[in-house]
Amino acid sequence: xxxxxxxxxxxxxxxxxxxxxxxxxxxxxxxxxxxxxxxxxxxxxxxxxxxxxxxxxxxxxxxxxxxxxxxxxxxxxxxxxxxxxxxxxxxxxxxxxxxxxxxxxxxxxxxxxxxxxxxxxxxxxxxxxxxxxxxxxxxxxxxxxxxxxxxxxxxxxxxxxxxxxxxxxxxxxxxxxxxxxxxxxxxxxxxxxxxxxxxxxxxxxxxxxxxxxxxxxxxxxxxxxxxxxxxxxxxxxxxxxxxxxxxxxxxxxxxxxxx
Amino acid sequence: xxxxxxxxxxxxxxxxxxxxxxxxxxxxxxxxxxxxxxxxxxxxxxxxxxxxxxxxxxxxxxxxxxxxxxxxxxxxxxxxxxxxxxxxxxxxxxxxxxxxxxxxxxxxxxxxxxxxxxxxxxxxxxxxxxxxxxxxxxxxxxxxxxxxxxxxxxxxxxxxxxxxxxxxxxxxxxxxxxxxxxxxxxxxxxxxxxxxxxxxxxxxxxxxxxxxxxxxxxxxxxxxxxxxxxxxxxxxxxxxxxxxxxxxxxxxxxxxxxxxxxxxxxxxxxxxxxxxxxx
Numbered sequence: 384x385x386x387x388x389x390x391x392x393x394x395x396x397x398x399x400x401x402x403x404x405x406x407x408x409x410x411x412x413x414x415x416x417x418x419x420x421x422x423x424x425x426x427x428x429x430x431x432x433x434x435x436x437x438x439x440x441x442x443x444x445x446x447x448x449x450x451x452x453x454x455x456x457x458x459x460x461x462x463x464x465x466x467x468x469x470x471x472x473x474x475x476x477x478x479x480x481x482x483x484x485x486x487x488x489x490x491x492x493x494x495x496x497x498x499x500x501x502x503x504x505x506x507x508x509x510x511x512x513x514x515x516x517x518x519x520x521x522x523x524x525x526x527x528x529x530x531x532x533x534x535x536x537x538x539x540x541x542x543x544x545x546x547x548x549x550x551x552x553x554x555x556x557x558x559x560x561x562x563x564x565x566x567x568x569x570x571x572x573x574x575x576x577x578x579x580x581x582x583x584x585x586x587x588x589x590x591x592x593x594x595x596x597x598x599x600x601x602x603x604x605x606x607x608x609x610x611x612x613x614x615x616x617x618x619x620x621x622x623x624x625x626x627x628x629x630x631x632x633x634x635x636x637x638x639x640x641x642x
Numbered sequence: 643x644x645x646x647x648x649x650x651x652x653x654x655x656x657x658x659x660x661x662x663x664x665x666x667x668x669x670x671x672x673x674x675x676x677x678x679x680x681x682x683x684x685x686x687x688x689x690x691x692x693x694x695x696x697x698x699x700x701x702x703x704x705x706x707x708x709x710x711x712x713x714x715x716x717x718x719x720x721x722x723x724x725x726x727x728x729x730x731x732x733x734x735x736x737x738x739x740x741x742x743x744x745x746x747x748x749x750x751x752x753x754x755x756x757x758x759x760x761x762x763x764x765x766x767x768x769x770x771x772x773x774x775x776x777x778x779x780x781x782x783x784x785x786x787x788x789x790x791x792x793x794x795x796x797x798x799x800x801x802x803x804x805x806x807x808x809x810x811x812x813x814x815x816x817x818x819x820x821x822x823x824x825x826x827x828x829x830x831x832x833x834x835x836x837x838x839x840x841x842x843x844x845x846x847x848x849x850x851x852x853x854x855x856x857x858x859x860x861x862x863x864x865x866x867x868x869x870x871x872x873x874x875x876x877x878x879x880x881x882x883x884x885x886x887x888x889x890x891x892x893x894x895x896x897x898x899x900x901x902x903x904x905x906x907x908x909x910x911x912x913x914x915x916x917x918x919x920x921x
Contacts, residue, residue: 392784517784519745543744546786592739595701599732600800601724601756608743609751609765 385549387449387513394439394515400615401520402527407623408512414627415504418634424500426633430626431507439515446510453506457499465495518542523610536606547589552582647713650808650839651675651698651730656707657863658693667693668704669863675841675856677807680834682850682871683843685860685884691843692735694860695810698841699730712807728757731801735812735843737793744784746777746796753804771803775829791822798829808839815846827853851875851889852912859884872910891917 391397396404415427435441465487467473477486512521522542525535555578559565564574594602651674658668668690675681683691696702697709700716700723709716716726731753734740743749750771754764772781775795780788788796794814801809811830815823827849833840844850850857850871857874859867859881867873867880874880875889887893891911898904904920911917 388784392787519743519748519784539743543742543785546744546784547738550786589739592734592736593742595696596732596734596740597742597752599696599699599701599727600753600804601727602752603720603724603756606742606752607755608745608748609755609761609768610745611747 385546386445388518390441390445390514391517394441396434396439396515397517397520398613399515399619400613401516401524402612403615403619403623404512404516405521405524407626408508410623410627411630412505412508414630414634415501415508418630419497419501420634421497421500423630423633424497424504427504427630428500428507431504431511435507435511435514439511441514446514449510449514450503450506453502457502461495461499464498465492467491519610520612523612526610532605539606544586544589548582548586551585552578555581648676649674649710650677650712652710652713654708654710656694656697656704656709658697658702658704660693666863668697671707671863671865673858673865673868675808675839678834678837678839679855680830680853681839681841681856681858682854683841683858683860684845684847684850684886689860689884690863691860692812693863695732695812695841695843698808698810699732700726701732724757728804729806730808730810731804731806732810733794733797733801733812733814735814735816737790737797740797740800741785741793744786746781746783746785746788747772749785749796750799750803753800757804767803771799774832775799775802789822791818791825794818794822794826795829798826802833806838808841809833811840811842813843813845815844815849847875847886848889848891851892859886871912876910895920 411427411431415424432446436443436446467486467488468483469486470483471486472484473486473488473491475487475489475492477484519539519542522535522539525538556574559574559578563570565571653671653673656668656671657666659666671690671694683694685691693702697704698711700718703718711726711729716722741749743752747768751764751768754767755761759767772778775798777792777795777799780792785793785796798811798814814826814830818826830840830842830853842850842854852871854871856868857871858865859874861884866883867877869877871889872892875892878888881888891914895904895908895910895917898921899906899908908920911920
């Protein structure tokens with residue numbers, strides 16, 4: 384979470400209009416999931432990789448590491464679809480173990496592959512958005528989309544205070560460790576509990592102080608702020624539309640025709 | 643015509659007790675502050691400085707007594723409070739309690755938009771203040787990636803953008819390194835040049851002595867001494883009650899006089915440079 388945030392501020396695509404990036408990511412994501420086509424998924428995955436690593440300048444190893452997080456879940460999920468244990472061998476593969484077979488059907492294997500590729504492509508869309516767009520820009524776009532103000536204000540405050548509280552939590556942890564709070568399992572559990580309750584109290588205190596500070600700036604119950612936005616580029620929008628059209632063509636017409 | 647009035651803030655017998663506390667945080671406080679003055683508030687932790695500041699723009703309502711801003715008693719209706727908060731701005735001690743947005747630009751625009759100013763004008767004001775306080779180099783960084791000094795600059799910009807008549811700074815130099823302390827002090831000087839009345843809580847008596855037009859000593863929710871820096875800093879018993887030391891320059895000046903190294907009738911210096919001049 385904190386790593387993604389840091390990277391998003393360094394991305395070279397950070398100053399590209401946020402609405403464009405959001406539109407691209409959401410449209411592509413929806414097409415991936417609706418089409419369930421392996422070819423669409425492979426193309427999307429490749430393009431997002433090029434955009435994020437090539438254009439955005441996110442280090443490749445960071446990107447791969449981040450992709451590995453959902454990978455573990457995916458392997459477990461698709462393995463259950465692709466692999467069966469039964470007394471009769473299926474058509475794709477079969478390994479005998481005594482009377483039983485570890486086996487899979489072609490349909491099963493294909494379905495597993497499809498699922499796997501679609502999921503990866505979808506994840507790559509979300510990573511594209513979150514690695515190249517800073518949170519405050521996303522909130523700005525949400526405002527323009529007229530999402531409920533309450534939701535946006537909550538997101539704004541939560542985002543800010545994740546960092547404030549995690550800093551506090553870190554400071555408390557360090558001070559606990561410097562007093563041997565992690566000496567053994569018992570003290571560790573106790574220290575963790577103390578950390579939780581201290582954080583809770585601090586969060587309440589902080590929220591009171593924040594409310595005072597906002598009130599002293601004439602806060603009236605709704606947070607209004609100006610957001611600075613980069614102008615949208617027609618060229619980029621045209622590019623995005625082109626790309627989505629190509630995805631639709633691949634999906635419906637099996638284009639380019641092969642096999 | 644209101645501007646002609648000499649006193650921008652008048653406080654009469656103000657008392658305040660926090661819910662559930664027996665002790666009064668403010669206990670019959672009386673005070674007047676001249677328009678455009680630089681006033682240093684000094685006193686130990688818990689002497690009531692911060693509570694008093696919160697009373698000045700109507701965040702806390704005194705249990706007893708009256709506070710007048712620009713000669714008018716604070717009116718605790720919605721509109722009245724809006725008016726008072728527009729005139730009296732507070733820069734809080736802990737920037738993390740004040741900055742609510744991760745974006746510097748959004749953060750600064752909050753106060754001025756609350757004044758009901760149109761977005762175009764607000765935008766210009768925000769950009770002006772960003773430039774004026776030299777925030778430009780880090781304006782695109784998120785709040786959590788700013789240093790303490792930078793956060794303080796943003797916190798001051800938050801208030802300055804609203805063009806207050808009175809600016810309250812609650813220990814602005816707390817937890818800052820010397821370089822950023824100087825920077826904040828420079829900014830404070832500029833505020834005074836703009837004609838803003840500056841009230842500052844500080845524990846640095848040397849700085850208060852050199853900077854302020856007036857020093858207010860507070861102790862247990864009361865003003866125990868108010869006057870020019872020289873008056874207050876020469877009052878040993880008041881300083882002792884507030885647990886403060888005499889400014890180093892003044893102390894040295896007295897010692898030198900005792901030793902006969904400088905004549906008796908010299909005007910006490912406010913800075914080291916002035917002392918050297920006398921010597």
